[in-house]
Amino acid sequence: xxxxxxxxxxxxxxxxxxxxxxxxxxxxxxxxxxxxxxxxxxxxxxxxxxxxxxxxxxxxxxxxxxxxxxxxxxxxxxxxxxxxxxxxxxxxxxxxxxxxxxxxxxxxxxxxxxxxxxxxxxxxxxxxxxxxxxxxxxxxxxxxxxxxxxxxxxxxxxxxxxxxxxxxxxxxxxxxxxxxxxxxxxxxxxxxxxxxxxxxxxxxxxxxxxxxxxxxxxxxxxxxxxxxxxxxxxxxxxxxxxxxxxxxxxxxxxxxxxxxxxxxxxxxxxxxxxxxxxxxxxxxxxxxxxxxxxxxxxxxxxxxxxxxxxxxxxxxxxxxxxxxxxxxxxxxxxxxxxxxxxxxxxxxxxxxxxxxxxxxxxxxxxxxxxxxxxxxxxxxxxxxxxxxxxxxxxxxxxxxxxxxxxxxxxxxxxxxxxxxxxxxxxxxxxxxxxxx
Numbered sequence: 532x533x534x535x536x537x538x539x540x541x542x543x544x545x546x547x548x549x550x551x552x553x554x555x556x557x558x559x560x561x562x563x564x565x566x567x568x569x570x571x572x573x574x575x576x577x578x579x580x581x582x583x584x585x586x587x588x589x590x591x592x593x594x595x596x597x598x599x600x601x602x603x604x605x606x607x608x609x610x611x612x613x614x615x616x617x618x619x620x621x622x623x624x625x626x627x628x629x630x631x632x633x634x635x636x637x638x639x640x641x642x643x644x645x646x647x648x649x650x651x652x653x654x655x656x657x658x659x660x661x662x663x664x665x666x667x668x669x670x671x672x673x674x675x676x677x678x679x680x681x682x683x684x685x686x687x688x689x690x691x692x693x694x695x696x697x698x699x700x701x702x703x704x705x706x707x708x709x710x711x712x713x714x715x716x717x718x719x720x721x722x723x724x725x726x727x728x729x730x731x732x733x734x735x736x737x738x739x740x741x742x743x744x745x746x747x748x749x750x751x752x753x754x755x756x757x758x759x760x761x762x763x764x765x766x767x768x769x770x771x772x773x774x775x776x777x778x779x780x781x782x783x784x785x786x787x788x789x790x791x792x793x794x795x796x797x798x799x800x801x802x803x804x805x806x807x808x809x810x811x812x813x814x815x816x817x818x819x820x821x822x823x824x825x826x827x828x829x830x831x832x833x834x835x836x837x838x839x840x841x842x843x844x845x846x847x848x849x850x851x852x853x854x855x856x857x858x859x860x861x862x863x864x865x866x867x868x869x870x871x872x873x874x875x876x877x878x879x880x881x882x883x884x885x886x887x888x889x890x891x892x893x894x895x896x897x898x899x900x901x902x903x904x905x906x907x908x909x910x911x912x913x914x915x916x917x918x919x920x921x922x923x924x925x926x927x928x929x930x931x932x933x934x935x936x937x938x939x940x941x942x943x944x945x946x947x948x949x950x951x952x953x954x955x956x957x958x959x960x961x962x963x964x965x966x967x
Contacts, residue, residue: 619783691718838920
């Protein structure tokens with residue numbers, strides 16, 4: 532059966548096309564419209580469609596809290612919002628054991644966190660208490676953009692001493708924090724927000740661990756790789772879909788309706804740029820110019836650039852400020868390394884995977900890919916990786932004996948990642964960076 536899972540109306544709209552149990556394609560709306568976190572779906576869906584939440588239940592909550600009734604397009608089926616998150620991980624998981632599913636986000640119809648086992652909800656946190664809304668409110672308070680810059684707040688947390696924010700946990704922060712000035716610097720507030728959300732996440736995970744030693748984790752909060760690292764040690768198996776937020780729920784909605792395992796291969800599911808790249812040419816350019824872009828193959832479905840829409844740089848150099856300036860980002864912002872899997876344990880200690888979902892402690896002195904706290908969000912690149920980044924890294928190692936490159940997304944702050952060849956050429960022209 533061919534079907535389309537769709538998510539739109541809140542932020543980061545997306546659709547996922549499934550045929551049988553295979554993913555045909557999956558796209559973020561923002562990549563096509565060029566509007567960051569675009570909430571609108573601009574693609575005409577011609578086929579059986581499944582929506583990622585139940586609008587009637589959500590509208591009842593909206594009315595009770597003084598918001599307007601929002602009309603949605605008609606779809607063939609509707610899935611509970613948190614189950615669409617859980618299902619995205621549950622049906623794509625790489626292990627057979629029956630997992631417990633945990634979802635933590637800003638808000639669904641009513642739930643803001645939930646635990647699922649055997650496809651049934653066992654526990655939930657209800658609006659207005661919300662870890663996701665709390666973290667977004669603190670993101671806004673320190674001058675960043677909520678529902679977009681939470682990962683910056685996470686990075687800032689390493690620069691401060693935690694302020695006690697526990698009194699905000701039960702507040703309704705849907706429209707942000709409105710109240711007396713919070714104590715401490717913006718970095719202290721970031722540290723306080725990170726400390727509190729980690730404590731609450733671990734409390735939920737302790738509840739979940741009673742059901743299974745295997746975990747499927749979803750929702751936007753599952754993008755917090757610092758917290759994920761602490762969760763990792765609590766379970767024997769952990770699977771987080773590389774796109775655990777609302778965009779990934781388009782896949783989850785379709786999977787939930789199908790109620791069968793989905794053949795997950797990798798996150799390269801978007802727009803295809805078909806052109807041949809010579810890894811030797813890329814490496815020679817990097818050796819001369821230190822920075823270059825890659826736009827090749829199918830775009831990543833998810834917020835992380837994993838080699839097909841990447842900006843690469845020489846990590847041996849003091850190049851962090853240069854790359855942050857190219858991307859129009861704050862200079863304190865860290866960058867991630869992409870490393871050949873066979874050398875990962877030699878250079879890092881801690882949990883690592885192909886999707887940059889955890890932080891590991893650096894055992895090297897390449898400061899350009901190490902945060903101020905000595906950690907890095909590592910992407911390990913396996914021998915069977917379907918991205919050009921694997922042969923590029925192999926050639927890079929041959930030439931330098933360094934098994935890693937700085938890897939960040941091919942975009943500038945506030946703009947979506949490059950999607951097609953026209954945008955790749957535009958990025959090259961506008962920012963003066965060669966894009967292969």
